[in-house]
């Protein structure tokens with residue numbers, strides 16, 4: 001396993017899975033650049049080493065629906081760290097919009113496409129030249145088991161995550177010869193605010209965000225010849241897969 005110190009952009013690091021990944025990456029000695037929607041709220045919250053902006057931590061404004069904010073974030077990160085070799089997409093939203101949605105729910109579907117699909121797409125495009133310049137770059141994407149199979153009646157979320165999986169396969173194809181490796185992490189339920197309404201499984205029995213932080217930590221240590229494309233994670237048995 002290698003001990004490369006990476007320069008990592010991470011979206012959705014304000015809480016949940018993204019925050020756990022960022023904390024572990026910081027502990028591992030990497031430089032991190034976090035993209036957040038509400039900088040003030042994050043800086044005022046207590047209890048995280050990530051709160052202290054320092055020479056290894058950069059905190060930036062990032063709204064996934066705003067292309068300009070992606071451009072500015074990438075430019076500022078490049079200016080601070082010199083190069084960018086790792087991009088971790090954790091920003092995402094969840095909606096229960098069903099197949100036969102009400103007219104007023106159409107906006108939810110649009111939001112899912114903008115945040116879950118176009119957000120990572122645009123950010124990847126903004127980082128691309130930096131990533132392929134390194135011959136050893138990584139993109140890690142929080143997709144979901146909902147990007148692998150349709151369970152229940154979550155038409156909008158599921159279609160956004162299937163589309164994201166398609167995007168990841170394409171990134172893999174286009175980045176491979178340039179030394180860029182992509183990993184999709186596909187959990188079932190993870191104990192974050194996104195799963196706060198779930199009652200079918202106890203919170204302590206869900207996958208914990210810190211455990212995903214550990215998985216990412218290991219991916220970042222592995223060589224190009226040993227990077228898994230998909231990591232499917234279930235906290236409960238799904239008999240149909």
Ligand SMILES: NC(=O)c1ccc[n+]([C@@H]2O[C@H](COP(=O)([O-])OP(=O)(O)OC[C@H]3O[C@@H](n4cnc5c(N)ncnc54)[C@H](OP(=O)(O)O)[C@@H]3O)[C@@H](O)[C@H]2O)c1
Pocket residue numbers: 011012013014015016017018036037038062063064065089090091092093094115142143144145186187188189190191192193194195
């Ligand atoms: N939790 C689960 O059960 C689960 C399972 C499978 C996959 N996932 C996926 O894992 C990823 C992380 O989810 P999580 O569980 O950590 O959820 P979470 O706790 O709700 O965190 C979501 C993160 O995304 C950010 N975000 C949301 N909308 C954004 C936007 N328009 N622009 C920029 N950032 C935005 C949030 O920022 P704010 O703080 O500003 O809201 C937050 O940092 C998501 O892609 C999710 O679909 C989660």
